[in-house]
Amino acid sequence: MSRLIVISNRVSRPSKGGEQGGLAVALAAALRQSRGIWVGWSGNVTEKFTGQIAFNEDDGVKTATIDLEEQDVDEYYNGYANKTLWPLFHFRIDIAEYARDFEGGYNRVNQRFADTVSPLVEPDDVLWVHDYHMIPLGQMLRRKGHRNRIGFFLHIPWPPTRLLVSLPHHSKLVETLFAYDVVGFHTEEWLESFRHYVEKEMGGSVDGDHVTLGGRTIQAIACPIGIDAPEFIAASKGEAAAKMQEQVRKSLQDRAMIVGVDRLDYSKGLEERFNGYARFLKDNPDIHRQVVLVQIAPPSRGEVESYQEIRATLDALAGRINGEYSDVDWTPIRYVNQGYPRDQLAGIYRAARIGLVTPLRDGMNLVAKEYVAAQDPEDPGVLILSRFAGAATQLKDALLINPYSPEEMSDAIGKALRMPLEERKRRWQAMMQIIEEQDVSWWRSAFAMRLEDAHKVREPQEA
Ligand SMILES: O=P(O)(O)OC[C@H]1O[C@H](O[C@H]2O[C@H](CO)[C@@H](O)[C@H](O)[C@H]2O)[C@H](O)[C@@H](O)[C@@H]1O
Numbered sequence: 001m002s003r004l005i006v007i008s009n010r011v012s013r014p015s016k017g018g019e020q021g022g023l024a025v026a027l028a029a030a031l032r033q034s035r036g037i038w039v040g041w042s043g044n045v046t047e048k049f050t051g052q053i054a055f056n057e058d059d060g061v062k063t064a065t066i067d068l069e070e071q072d073v074d075e076y077y078n079g080y081a082n083k084t085l086w087p088l089f090h091f092r093i094d095i096a097e098y099a100r101d102f103e104g105g106y107n108r109v110n111q112r113f114a115d116t117v118s119p120l121v122e123p124d125d126v127l128w129v130h131d132y133h134m135i136p137l138g139q140m141l142r143r144k145g146h147r148n149r150i151g152f153f154l155h156i157p158w159p160p161t162r163l164l165v166s167l168p169h170h171s172k173l174v175e176t177l178f179a180y181d182v183v184g185f186h187t188e189e190w191l192e193s194f195r196h197y198v199e200k201e202m203g204g205s206v207d208g209d210h211v212t213l214g215g216r217t218i219q220a221i222a223c224p225i226g227i228d229a230p231e232f233i234a235a236s237k238g239e240a241a242a243k244m245q246e247q248v249r250k251s252l253q254d255r256a257m258i259v260g261v262d263r264l265d266y267s268k269g270l271e272e273r274f275n276g277y278a279r280f281l282k283d284n285p286d287i288h289r290q291v292v293l294v295q296i297a298p299p300s301r302g303e304v305e306s307y308q309e310i311r312a313t314l315d316a317l318a319g320r321i322n323g324e325y326s327d328v329d330w331t332p333i334r335y336v337n338q339g340y341p342r343d344q345l346a347g348i349y350r351a352a353r354i355g356l357v358t359p360l361r362d363g364m365n366l367v368a369k370e371y372v373a374a375q376d377p378e379d380p381g382v383l384i385l386s387r388f389a390g391a392a393t394q395l396k397d398a399l400l401i402n403p404y405s406p407e408e409m410s411d412a413i414g415k416a417l418r419m420p421l422e423e424r425k426r427r428w429q430a431m432m433q434i435i436e437e438q439d440v441s442w443w444r445s446a447f448a449m450r451l452e453d454a455h456k457v458r459e460p461q462e463a
Pocket residue numbers: 010023131155156225300301362363364365366
């Protein structure tokens with residue numbers, strides 16, 4: 001087995017236990033098996049960039065991290081990644097910011113990562129680069145002479161061509177993807193948009209999974225990420241989950257709970273969700289005191305203005321809805337700005353009659369899969385899912401809705417609350433089958449196999 005080098009903005013530490021995402025779990029297993037290494041930003045800011053690499057080993061996973069300067073964080077992470085690419089790739093060109101400094105900082109930090117990774121790379125290593133923070137990294141590594149297999153996975157949507165062209169130097173950025181051997185997306189829709197851009201905007205060609213530009217052929221594939229299903233099912237039956245479930249149930253006093261769990265991000269559609277729920281309250285005065293929406297929304301990317309704005313909007317909206325509908329002994333929305341470890345989240349999901357997952361646009365959305373996996377098979381809750389989440393392409397037995405429509409959301413909540421046990425079980429079983437079949441290990445192996453094959457394509461190209 002070749003050694004795996006994973007490179008991503010954030011590096012997860014396995015010993016943090018309950019706070020780990022499925023991605024971290026899957027990659028940690030592969031890194032352990034191959035005695036690989038995970039490279040990324042430490043999350044720390046240093047006065048002057050030194051390039052010094054901090055090596056650590058955490059539960060058998062080796063990590064190599066670097067500190068960044070304040071200007072790097074401003075221009076690369078807060079700037080180009082989260083003020084430019086994130087909104088644009090989530091179709092929000094109205095709030096995307098285009099500044100030369102951001103682009104410069106993004107390229108500078110990617111070059112810092114290339115300089116960090118390069119001396120660690122051995123000829124047989126397989127490299128796997130993750131997400132929109134690191135798009136040009138592969139090209140920078142090729143320029144340093146590395147001929148290894150290098151894959152790239154985009155965890156967020158790929159926007160339609162007519163939106164992508166609003167990015168200054170868009171083709172320069174997209175061209176860098178042709179340094180990779182395999183480029184992965186969560187869904188066929190994002191893949192299709194990528195192919196469309198390459199054909200229409202750059203004059204490239206597409207032949208099945210092979211996409212060619214200027215004599216370079218890469219494999220571009222759709223490969224949806226999954227969760228660590230066995231681990232999550234076990235967590236939902238574990239002690240921490242049971243304790244949390246009991247605590248939540250007691251507080252509900254027999255009311256049906258609707259749960260939302262999202263980073264506090266405008267792409268997650270929280271404003272529209274609150275409005276949809278308010279519409280449900282307006283349409284169903286008889287059910288008022290029988291439901292509670294628990295919205296868990298840990299703050300995210302707080303240095304970015306659009307995130308400060310959505311936070312203020314939601315504070316006001318939750319207050320307004322609660323003010324309008326609350327009674328002395330009932331509050332319709334519990335709005336919680338703190339995060340929970342995943343083993344406790346599993347208990348919260350299990351206590352909820354409805355999982356309300358309504359992003360306006362989302363690469364995948366793992367919360368939707370976790371909600372389903374945490375349910376009691378004998379009495380499962382109902383998932384209401386935005387048709388604009390990547391997860392909707394797999395979880396077709398959820399109640400799929402348009403998150404922009406308060407009426408659709410209101411109707412779906414009513415339908416979910418009334419749904420007979422047999423239908424709930426049937427829908428849950430169908431979703432669970434996919435979640436278990438296409439779990440995170442499946443995702444990792446499927447991508448790794450493509451990367452293995454890709455090398456056979458790459459060699460003749462370079463001969
Ligand atoms: O690192 P942050 O800036 O705090 O953001 C957290 C992560 O958010 C994004 O997640 C995406 O990846 C998920 C897994 O594939 C997917 O389910 C979800 O739809 C995406 O939004 C981001 O892409 C990650 O890089 C961030 O670490």
